[in-house]
Amino acid sequence: MNNATYSSLLELAAGLVILCAFVTLWRRSLSAIVRALSVQGVALGIVALVLGLHRHDAVLITVGGLVIAAKGAVIPTLLRRVLANDSRNRETSPLVNVPASLVGAGALTFLAYGATRSVVALVPTSAGRLIPLGLATLLIGFFSMVIRRKAASQIVGLLLVDNGIALVAFLATAGVPLLVELGASLDVLLVVVVLRVLAVQLSSKFAVLDLDQLQGLHD
Amino acid sequence: MNGFAHLLTSALVALVQLALVAVGGPLLLGVMRKVRSRLEGRVGAPIHQPLLDLRKLFTKQRMRPRESSWLFGVGPLVLVATVVCVSAISPLATTRPPLGQSTDFFAVIFALLLGSVVLALAALDTGTAFAGMGSSRSMTIGALCEPALLVAILAMAIPARTSNLPALVRAGLGHPALIASPSRVLALASFLVVILAESGRLPVDNPSTHLELTMIHEAMVLEYSGPDLGLIILGESMRLAFLLGLLVNLLVPWGVANRPGALFFVIGLAALAAKVLVTGVAIATFEVFTAKMRLFRLPELLAGGFVLALLGAVTAVVAR
């Protein structure tokens, strides 16, 4: 793989990761959001694969393959199962309306860009330059957890955060140790499973999956 | 003598490009309608039907609402004139159009905006409810399109270090890596959203609706008839063809004549026609599967377009 192809492939894949993060904010239908998430997982895996191929790092290639399998297929499938239980699977009324949240996410992207200037200076490779995109994905994940009501949206936000961390880790270092990445992915998987159970219980008790209703417990 | 020959070639290039857009615009409309009707299981009108319609319209009487002023008659003229002007000097078939050195992307966009503004004013001049409604809605959409449009231009202009249109197209020819760069792809995606919104295609506006309350663009021109309506249809279709031509030349510049010579120019014309045709068919196919969005959902679409452009600009700066 020559240098130009390597860096443009890397750029495209990293660009796809953040684009999918924006799509999760843009679309209202939860199934479309999950689809975006699975594309994001695949793009993340491709980042790892490309980096691994470029550095001839077998571990990184393996991680890439696993990421594609876990985040591109397994987790989205689980999420779809969660959604299948909820008939009203649209994020109808987020706390912040869609145009405003998109603009807010744009602002967060700039924040990520500004905040990582010094880090980028430390990693002067074509991979290092893309670190802001990873941080931006993380921030957008947090943001979407803040502004969305549905339990499933919260999981999506968490996954975005996780993907953002993974992207930064891939790009900043020679790659995350396999064990750490697997551990993190397992954590997320666990969370998804727990939430799935919770969701099933919530929907059987209250027939909705709206987190705002949890506030009722407080009063 | 050399100067005169140069002038003559420039004028010829301008005229040929202009003729292509003027004939191609209505034909593109015909093709898009044909594709749509075929996909919907109808036979549909022949592809050259819009040209026949135009010929018919030009044989009719010119009328104007009683209370309107001179602006009513000027609106369609300015609309057509702006498209004619920009399509003569833009890099459509060649990267060296007449006056190409000063064909600035911003200038082209603002010149086109002049056409829509004068048309919106002319609609208000009729003094009817529907025309006012169309004018108000089209100005609202225009205002919300603008951020996406200008930031998309910014994202394309940063790597090329200029907003000169021929230079932007040439930059794509010179550095194929630039074409596949995420900044350019994102910017052009946003540009496409803006084109669809500005030229009243689905999902923003349904060009074949017959219900005034859901109309945007059609409502604006309800009072026009005869040759004036013909000019508006011509101008709108030319604008769509022109903008798609720009889009495809920025996206896949191959085929555009990059050096002098009649043969290259002819190849450029053919390539342009083919690329625009493919895009038009793709848009028509997309329209079959799309419903019109609610007017107040449009900000979401356009904010999405804006964010695409913004991401393009960010990646352009990040990737350097």
Place this chain on the structure above:
Amino acid sequence: MNHVSVLISVLAGLTATVAGGALPIRSRVGVAVLLTWVSCSAALVAAVSVLRSGHAIVMSTSKILPLTGISIVLTRLGAVFVLAIVMVALASTLYWIGYASHGLSTRSASSALPLFVTSMILVPFAGGVATFLVLWELMALTSLVLVLTDQSRREAARSAAQWYAVMTHAGAAAILLALVLLSAHAGGQTFAQIELHARHLSGALRGTIFVLALLGFASKAGAVPLHVWLPKAHAEAPGPASALMSGAMVNLGIYGIILVGNVLLGGGPVWWWLLVSALGVLSALYGALYAATTSDLKRLLAYSTADNMGLVLIALGASGMFAASGSRTTAAIAMVAALLLMFNHSLFKGALFLAAGAVQMVTGTRDLDRLGGLLKRMPVTGVVFLIGALSVAALPPLNGFVGEWLLLQSLLHALPSTNTAVVITVAVAVAALALTGGLTVAAFVKAMGIGFLGRPRSEEASNALEVPATMQLGAGLLALSCLALGLVPMLILPSLELGARSAQHIGVSSPVHGWISLHLFGLRGVLAPSLLAGGLFVALMATVLARRVSHRRSRSWPALAPVEPWGSGRRTQTVRMQYTSTSFAEPLQRVFDDVIRPARDLNVSPAAESHYYVERIAYRTSSDDVIERVIYQPLIVAVRRWGRLARKLQNGSVHRYLAYGLLALVIVLVVLA
């Protein structure tokens, strides 16, 4: 020679003031206008000669003002501002001749107007802190008098004047503090002395001075959130006065920022300019949004002034930031863009306010919902407004477009940059510029389309007649200059460049050059406004020809038959069915609902027989300034509360007053000990 023309300008201005106050009503306005012209022309001569030679005019006398004396210095920067002010002043005084019968021939008005013009012209001549402040105050006071002259709307005018008085004096206090701090630490009160020493002050002090001055001057320029007085005062002032305030006086706010930030303090760190740009972005967006949603013609223009000053501030901030981060060429271009945007704004906003004044004079209303069809009834005023509207919407081939293009180019070429602040500012600025542009287009399509086109919505509008020739001429002069500068920007650009260079010592000699096509120095950006306009014209003629040929070939119809509008087949189209300005703005208002938060009131009264039948629906919506409501009203309430508390301290008892005195004395002694 130059000294003489300055003297003539001052003396003629003062004589005009006296004449306006003393002469009988018939000759009052004519003489005052003539003398004001003399004053303007003399100032123009001085400004042009300074721009040409580069030698600043320096005069001083210690006779007139005690302690400090008067010092007059006109640099190239000041000369640029004099040019802009003189352009608007000449046109609006000419317009005043026709307008005078409309409440502007009273003694107070006809002496305040010349004095206002003269003091504005002289502000850029000020060479020292004391002179500057005196002229600044004179300008504020005379304009305050002018706001109060419209007798027909007494209540509104009085409230506007109150807001204006408070805001302008708060601003003046900030400016006073900044300039006094500056002269105290720089050891001298003339600007030349300050310029020499201000570089050596500590960073914190320089920052404090800049922020104070920025607050004061930005409030004069109408920057949000210090703008609240502007839509009130500019709307209530009578025609020529509002043109002068919006076209010329706001410029001096910009002048003040350049004077303190670039000249006296010699530029500063990035955060100063970030602050300026942020103010600019806020004003541009806020002003454009309110211009797009209001339905009062003059308030719309006033909000658009806040918007345009926002653009100037963006350019100014960008220029300072680029200079601070070391990119000289873009800094120079952005500075020229700032001055060009300001100059253009003077011309088109002057024209628009004069046209709006004419409409108000003829119809007696500024409410767009009661206007309509004026282009046919007032052809010249209508065309002036059309040119102004297209120009403020930054459309080619008018001058507004050139300024916006220059700003966009400077922003574009600042990227990619290594400075994070620059990158973020550029992206935000371009997005803000674009949204502002779109909203401005919508606002002015509304103003032109609802106000001047369609069918008249009231008796007054349908009976409107064109205004006197002097008024048409005054407004037309400004509209024609918009057109001229749009075709050949080089008529003014060299002067602006000289002014920019004298403000910013960064050694880029001519950042923009070329008569037919504008080239940017060292950058790839070319614009040929006259060729573009020519192309548009040729295309227009070709289209007309094509239509005529293709039309004639078919049959010989009568030219353009006026018929009843079709309106989707309704038999009768009443005037009330037309779109109004409120309905035109409704989609935008709904999109930006969260920002504007308009108060809506819907009353449905059902018929007596059944509540399914509706007898009457009353819908009321009002979108008053949200910043006024959220920031200023609580502030006013708080001040009132303090006022009441203070009243308790003062109950008229002599013993209590004596006790206060004793207490004060004791405290002073304790502190001293």
